[in-house]
Amino acid sequence: MERRWGITVPLPGLPLADQRELIAELPDLGYTDVWSAEANGTDAFTPLALASAWAPRLRLGTAIVPVYTRGPATLAMSAATLAAAAPGRFVLGIGTSSNVIVEWWNGIPFDEPYKRVRDTLCFLRRALRGEKVTEKYNTFEIKGFTAAVVADPAPPLLLAALRPGMLRLAGREGDGAIINWLSPQDVRTVVPHVHGGGQGKEIVARIFVLPDVDxxxxxxxxxxxxxxxxxxxxxxxxxxxxxxxxxxxxxxxxxxxxxxxxxxxxxxxxxxxxxxHGPAERCRERVQEYVDNGVTTPVIALLTQGDPAAAVRALSRR
Incomplete structure (x- = not known):
């Protein structure tokens, strides 16, 4: 398996339009992946679309797209479009998000999150293969949707997961899990629940990093x-x-x-x-501890308020 080293985009402290040069440099610095997030900043897909053109060697992933804030068909279309633009290089990460983002900011009831993720995953599996979907799920109903854009290959589907039920669902019905806000030691608690649903699953971890700061x-x-x-x-x-x-x-x-x-x-x-946090070399070692404990794709999320280019280069594997 390829040794992965990811970073969250867009990078903090730079206007999105000014990030082209730095993102284009990422593969030469040893980064293999860029992963987006979606809360109250950029949407999940636009930074990845730009990165797909600026750095064609990078793998692209969403960590994550909420399953409530787009209709299932719209979510399938967004994913299929990016997967078709970057064949074999896109991974779709979905999740519940939180009541803050779903209810407070989008005015959508945060009802039955486990079922909503499960239903969306089942729908996406079929829709992204180009099947015509007519199905009454527990949390929504689809009547006769067929995607007009079908990527080959279809993107892997990962689930954001925190506790055992969702972790097991990620391993059983998804292609892996996206984990967040945990320590390297916590990884040992979390990962077995994913592998209980199926071996060989990808484990993506967003890891918050502040290099070279006192x-x-x-x-x-x-x-x-x-x-x-x-x-x-x-x-x-x-x-x-x-x-x-x-x-x-x-x-x-x-x-x-x-x-x-x-x-x-x-x-x-x-x-x-x-x-x-700490010196960049120590930060790289600390990120490696997540990998040693079961993470397959570490994704750095910079919290630095300084020069993002300096931080990206300091955390480089090259």
């Missing part, structure tokens, strides 16, 4: 990110399942409306477990 600055940036994410119900439930009781004071402060207190309650030890 510890106090890095922890300050990281605490804000941890508070923003881990107070969202799906992530809180994930870390409660992992047994991270050290975050209980943060959760309690957040629930009471004490945002400053919540930040202060996050222990350094938790910050250091969940966010990679």
């Amino acid at each position: 510890a106090d600055t890095a922890r300050g940036v990281a605490r804000r990110q941890i508070a923003a994410y881990l107070n969202v119900p799906v992530y809180r439930a994930f870390h409660e399942w992992l047994g991270r009781e050290e975050l209980t004071p943060m959760w309690q402060a957040w629930e009471s409306g004490d945002r400053k207190g919540a930040l202060a309650a996050i222990p350094d030890s938790v910050v250091d477990e969940l966010v990679v």
Whole structure:
């Protein structure tokens, strides 16, 4: 299996239109993959479409596209279009996202997330093969959809997963899992649930990294990110399942409306477990720990507020 080294796009701190030169350089720096995200910034597909033209050797992936915010047919069309533009180089990662993104920002009920992901996965399998789909699923109904664009090969389908039910679904019915906001040691807890559904599955991990930043600055940036994410119900439930009781004071402060207190309650030890920081060489070693524990595709998500080009080059494998 090819040794993979991915990075999240678009890169922070640069306008999207100005990233062409740096993204084109990524393969020569040892990066094999670029993976997009979708929350309140860019959509998931546009940065990958640009990267497919700017750096034709890179593999492209979404980590992730929410299954609620596009209709199933629209999602299939978006995926098929990018897969056809970059044959054999695109991976579609889907997931529930969160109630914040789905309900608060898009006005869509966040109902039955497990079933919605399962149903969307089943539909996409058929639609991306070019089949005519007429099916009543638990969470939606499709009447006579046939994709006019069918990529060859059809893209692999990965599921964003946190806890056992979704992890097993990713292994059983998907081509692998996308994991997020966990330590290298946590990978050992998570990965067996995926492999329980099927061996040889891809495990993509988004890993938050701040290279070449002093510890106090890095922890300050990281605490804000941890508070923003881990107070969202799906992530809180994930870390409660992992047994991270050290975050209980943060959760309690957040629930009471004490945002400053919540930040202060996050222990350094938790910050250091969940966010990679320090000299770039140490950061590369730390990312490798995720791989050693079962991740097949590490995907760096830069949190740096400095020069993104310097950070990308510092974390290079070349």
